[in-house]
Amino acid sequence: MSALAAADSNDRELDIETARYLFEEIAALTPDTQGVSRPAFSQVETETLRFLEDFARGHGLEVWYDAGANANFSLPADRGAERFVVVGSHVDSVPYGGNFDGLAGVVAGLVCLVRAHRRGERFARPVHVLAMRGEESAWFGPCYIGSKALTGTLGESELKASHKGDGRTLDDHMADIGLPMDKVRAGTPLIDVSAIEAYLELHIEQGPLLVGKDIPAAVVSGIRGNFRHRKVRCIGEAGHSGAVPKAYRRDAVLAMADLLVRMDESWSTILNMGDDLVLTSGMVGTDPQIHAMSKIPEEVCFSLDIRSQSARTLDDMRRLLKAEMRQVEKERKVRFELDEEMRVEPAMCDSDLVEGLKAAMERTGQEPFVMPSGGGHDAAVFSAAGIPSAMVFVRNRNGSHNPHEAMELPDFADATDIVYEFLARHR
Structure with missing residues (x-):
């Protein structure tokens, strides 16, 4: 083995450790019953975030918190850069979730x-x-809350959303940790968006494609948008389950x-x-x-999450949903009530970044592979704010x-x- 190959192998082992x-320490810090x-x-x-802060300081990195109470890290020489590339993701999880969704992207950046x-190296930017x-x-209903707050795109209705556990509003919870809520409510960005040259996010794949193709990683081409109704x-x-004939029923569940x-x-x-x-x-x-087993249900509540890479398809589905609701209301003598819609537009990854990541993938000895993202990600919010954005997926079993x-x-x-090679050489 050459000295260069040995050094690369040693770097890989150190990175894995x-x-x-x-991953193990944070899992031990944040366990649930499952x-x-x-x-x-x-x-x-x-x-x-405090654990990551301690780790980063212990490894000679700069650490600071932005106005959104998110942790930021850099090489010492890059802390005060006027323009920079952001590598990021989220640290929160769903209830009883897995340890890698979101966290993998933060760990990759670190x-x-x-x-x-x-190595004593600097990145190209x-x-x-x-x-x-x-x-x-999962906790409040709206998604991408942190990145929307940073980019000044968190809406009034989203701030009014209530926590699934304590019922308090998102606004209250954000105020509790010290966010400047006057700016958030006014839609004022909490960061200088113009300073970000590009946003990169590594994330586990949330479907089976990479497992099925036996490929460890991929470059992402685009991210599905969605519209959602939490309730x-x-x-x-209501009526007696045995006494009301079908023709006279107004059964909310069957509707x-x-x-x-x-x-x-x-x-x-x-x-x-x-x-x-x-x-x-x-x-x-x-x-x-x-409600009871022997009672015709007078009300049922349900959520809807509709996603597509096409804004036109989302618009078509919105019209279809309302048309079908009207038809079911007429036929089954019921009434539907929609809460306020939450929407995120589809996002295409920046073509230059995609090509740069493909080239980086090839330089690492991997066969370039590009695929769309079915799930939504913070990258879509940064893209909508005008920041060139791209993603890398990691193979992940079991969804x-x-x-x-x-x-x-x-x-x-x-x-x-792939991310390191891109950062090292892409200008």
């Missing part, structure tokens, strides 16, 4: 900084690593089921036409305090948003190598 340490739980804008999230500092709060929608109400009329079947059939039609779409109703329920995420560290090292 660094990543292993960070997996991990790092609630957005919580003390647990703060403790995670591994790149630690490697460069160890100054690099700041960003560990963000509040990406997951849709279907209101019918909801009718609507979802209609939407599912339209989903199949859209896919057969070659368009991109996914549709999910992840929360469904009647109130057990007022995400569950305790069984199974990213392997050699795959993580392969993906991190």
